[in-house]
Amino acid sequence: MEVILETRDLRVEYRAQNGQGKKVAVKGLNLKVHAGEVFGFLGPNGAGKTTTMNVLLGFVHATAGDAYLFGVNVREPIARQRIGYLPELTYYYKFLTAEELLRFYARLFGIPRAEADRRIDQLLRLVELEAARKRPIKTYSKGMQQRVGLAQALINDPDLLILDEPTSGLDPLGRMKVREIIQRLKNEGKTVFFSSHELGEVETVCDRVAIINQGELKVEDRVSALVEKHQANLEQIFLSLIGYQAEVTA
Amino acid sequence: MNTVWALAGVVIKELYRRKDFYVLFVLTAVMTLLMGSITFFNDPRIASYLKDICLLLIWISALVIAITTTARQIPAERENRTIFPLLAKPVTRGQVVAGKFLGCWLASGIALGVFYLFFGVVSASREHDLAVIQYLQALWLHWVMLAIVVGLALLGSLVFAAPSSNATICFIVVLGILLLGRHLNQVALQQPEPLRTVVYSIYFLIPHLEWYDIRDLLLYDHPGLRWTDCLLATLYAGVYTAMLLLGAWLLFRRKPLHA
Numbered sequence: 001m002e003v004i005l006e007t008r009d010l011r012v013e014y015r016a017q018n019g020q021g022k023k024v025a026v027k028g029l030n031l032k033v034h035a036g037e038v039f040g041f042l043g044p045n046g047a048g049k050t051t052t053m054n055v056l057l058g059f060v061h062a063t064a065g066d067a068y069l070f071g072v073n074v075r076e077p078i079a080r081q082r083i084g085y086l087p088e089l090t091y092y093y094k095f096l097t098a099e100e101l102l103r104f105y106a107r108l109f110g111i112p113r114a115e116a117d118r119r120i121d122q123l124l125r126l127v128e129l130e131a132a133r134k135r136p137i138k139t140y141s142k143g144m145q146q147r148v149g150l151a152q153a154l155i156n157d158p159d160l161l162i163l164d165e166p167t168s169g170l171d172p173l174g175r176m177k178v179r180e181i182i183q184r185l186k187n188e189g190k191t192v193f194f195s196s197h198e199l200g201e202v203e204t205v206c207d208r209v210a211i212i213n214q215g216e217l218k219v220e221d222r223v224s225a226l227v228e229k230h231q232a233n234l235e236q237i238f239l240s241l242i243g244y245q246a247e248v249t250a
Numbered sequence: 251m252n253t254v255w256a257l258a259g260v261v262i263k264e265l266y267r268r269k270d271f272y273v274l275f276v277l278t279a280v281m282t283l284l285m286g287s288i289t290f291f292n293d294p295r296i297a298s299y300l301k302d303i304c305l306l307l308i309w310i311s312a313l314v315i316a317i318t319t320t321a322r323q324i325p326a327e328r329e330n331r332t333i334f335p336l337l338a339k340p341v342t343r344g345q346v347v348a349g350k351f352l353g354c355w356l357a358s359g360i361a362l363g364v365f366y367l368f369f370g371v372v373s374a375s376r377e378h379d380l381a382v383i384q385y386l387q388a389l390w391l392h393w394v395m396l397a398i399v400v401g402l403a404l405l406g407s408l409v410f411a412a413p414s415s416n417a418t419i420c421f422i423v424v425l426g427i428l429l430l431g432r433h434l435n436q437v438a439l440q441q442p443e444p445l446r447t448v449v450y451s452i453y454f455l456i457p458h459l460e461w462y463d464i465r466d467l468l469l470y471d472h473p474g475l476r477w478t479d480c481l482l483a484t485l486y487a488g489v490y491t492a493m494l495l496l497g498a499w500l501l502f503r504r505k506p507l508h509a
Contacts, residue, residue, distance in 0.1 A: 050508075057338045059507040077340045085338035091330040093260060095267040107256035108339045136267075152335055162338075 004160050004191045005033040005056065009065035012051050012215075025051040027215040028065065033193055033208075035159075038186050040206035040223075041195040044242055048215040049195040050088075053164055057085055069160065081109070084158035086149050088165040094138035098129050098148045101137065102155055109156040116155075123151040126181065143174040150181060161185060163194035167201065179205060203227075203234040213242045253341055257349020258356055265319060265357035274311040275364060281307060282372055297376040298469055304372055305465045308365045309392075313424060316358040316396045320403035321417040323350045324502070333507060347404065347499045351491075354400045359393050366392075373468075383474040384467040390480065394487045395462035399424055401494030408501040427459045457490040 010029040013022045026048040033039045043049045054060045055067050058074050072079035092101055099120055106116035124130045127147040132140065137148060146169070153161060166182075167175040175198070182192055182205050196202050202209060203223055210220040218241040219226065223234065230237045265271055282304040324346075327333040336346065366389045374380045402423065406416040431453075438449035461483060466472060 054506075054508060057334070059334065059337060061506070077342050080338055081340045083338065085335055087331055087334040087338075090332060090335060092332060092335075093264070093330075095264050096260070100263070104256055104260055105335070105339065107259075108253055108336075108341055110252055149335070156339075 001034040001036075003032050003068075004035050004037075004070060005031065005039075005193055006068045006071075007031045007052065007055075007065065008067075010052065010055060010062050010067055011064040012048070012055060012060065013063040025215050026055070026062075026212075029212070029215070029217055031210055031217070031220065033160075033191060035191055036186075036189050037207045038182060038192045038205050039194070040202040040209040041193060041212075042197075042199070042202060042209055042238060043195075043212040046214075047212045047242075049212065050164060051215075052212075053162060053195065056162065082156070082159045084153035084156060084161045086146075086153040086161070086163045086166050088168050090145070090149055092137050092145060092148060092152070095136060097134050097136055098124060098140075098151070099133045101148065102151060105152045105155045111156065119155060119157070123154055126154070127151045128177070143170055146170055146174065147177070150178065154185075158190070160191045160193065163192065165196055166194060167196065167198055175201065199233075199235045199238055209234070211238055211241050218242070253345045254349040254352055257341075257346065258353035261319070261323065261350060261353025262357045262360065265315075265361065270318065271315060271361050274314060275361075275368070278304070278307040278311055278365065279368060282368075286372065286376070297373075300376060301369070301373055302465070302469055304369050305468065308362075308369060309463070309465075311365060312358060312362050312392065312396060313399065313421070315361045316354065316399050317403045317417050317420045317424070318413075319357055320350070320354040320400045321407050321413040321420065323354065323404070324407045325411070325413045325416075328507070337507070343502045344499050347495060347502055351400055351404055351495055351498075354404070355393075355397050358396045358400060362389065362393055362396070381468065381471060381474070384464070384472070387475050387480055388464050388468055391462040391464055391483055394484050395459050397491045398457045398459060398487050398494065401491040401498070405494050405498040405501070408498055408505070424459060427456055428463065429460075431456060431458050431460045457487070462487070 007029050010026055010031075011024070012026040013024050016023045029048070029052060031052075041049050041052070051060065055062050056069065056074055058077070058080065061075070067074045069079040070082055074080075093104075096104070102120045102123065103116055106119065111119065121130075124133050127150055129144060129147055129151065132144065137145065140148065146166070150166070153163070163182075166178050170178065179201060182194070185192055186205070206223050208220070208222050209226070211218045219237075221229075226237055227233065230240070232240070282300065285303055286300050324333075327336065327346075333346075337343070366385070370380055370385060373385075399420070403416065403420045406420055407413065410416040410419065434449055434453035434456075438446050438453060441449055464475065467474065
């Protein structure tokens with residue numbers, strides 16, 4: 001099966017905030033995500049999930065190791081031609097309308113005008129923002145902003161979707177909608193790589209998961225295999241792997 | 251280039267959907283018209299004074315628009331986190347710098363065009379005559395000068411964290427050059443070494459923005475500049491702008507962004 005996303009011995013170091021020494025955010029991470037998979041990337045806060053995504057998206061450079069999207073090193077901007085990215089909590093250009101925002105992003109991908117119009121209509125229907133398409137984004141609720149974010153992530157009809165906590169801050173209805181969209185993308189054969197703290201949600205939609213803690217990969221396997229092996233649900237497995245039980249008993 | 255134009259388009263939309271430009275234009279118009287309605291002792295030179303004030307207000311407004319619009323571009327992208335979905339597209343950081351520059355410069359040009367149109371109307375209505383060549387040269391050189399100012403503010407936005415501090419420093423530098431730039435060589439002559447060399451170096455290093463201020467041509471009916479001089483001034487501004495943009499790109503290129 002084609003490998004869509006890959007990291008090889010990825011290491012990311014930061015200068016510590018107090019200016020003394022270095023903090024290792026990711027330690028020799030090896031991951032492979034295959035075509036058509038929904039892959040959950042899990043870990044507690046500060047585990048290195050967002051840092052890994054930052055490297056994949058070219059926001060920060062790896063200290064060592066490499067990362068590839070569709071076999072192209074992420075240092076090349078062209079590696080991002082076939083991806084869609086939904087960041088956590090973004091406040092899109094509030095003076096633009098949803099339609100203008102999507103047209104702007106479509107232009108960045110060089111999508112012809114007629115095709116862009118067709119996709120904009122389709123996406124605004126998908127995220128249920130048709131009625132608000134001509135309204136400035138500054139008038140949108142948080143849930144609507146997240147949905148417009150999802151629409152922008154899909155404007156280029158990506159083969160790989162990278163979602164950073166896509167349901168963060170959404171109400172149950174909003175979460176359900178996002179879950180439905182992920183499921184729909186999966187049915188269309190898209191690859192989805194997403195981080196989340198909602199383990200129930202991950203268990204429902206993901207084929208495989210990776211759990212990292214303190215920058216190290218703890219496990220990478222199919223959800224069903226993990227549940228069978230540990231005879232527990234994903235939340236219990238997650239807590240056990242990050243050492244939560246050990247702390248409690250200690 | 252399509253990416254750069256798309257980025258520039260967003261900046262232009264921002265300018266005409268924000269209130270800053272309208273406030274400055276209305277202020278300039280009201281102040282000019284108010285002063286134009288007053289007659290001081292039937293002084294025949296009143297039209298000249300009026301044009302002088304109007305042009306001064308245009309210069310101040312254009313600097314305010316150019317600097318404040320540019321200074322907030324990249325910091326706002328980071329603060330609102332729109333930089334992340336933007337750079338997650340096949341967009342390079344060089345294109346972001348170029349797009350922001352083009353957008354801010356074009357937006358400043360549009361604003362400048364509106365202000366000069368107003369000046370042209372005021373001028374023609376008072377004197378029933380307009381020196382078209384000088385008028386066009388003044389507009390062009392003013393806009394070219396703003397390219398350096400926009401480049402400076404863009405570079406500043408990558409050096410200083412807060413847009414307000416960047417804007418303040420840019421204003422001080424630009425006003426300093428406009429008011430003192432032409433005198434620095436004379437100041438240098440009066441200094442002992444090594445201060446003389448330092449002041450001379452500054453004189454030769456700074457972009458001489460004051461060369462682009464040809465308001466006197468419009469006020470005192472001087473003949474227009476030679477077109478070759480305009481071309482040289484444009485090239486000079488182009489070189490400085492390119493250097494400032496190169497600096498901005500070098501800074502932005504390696505800047506880690508944490509989502």
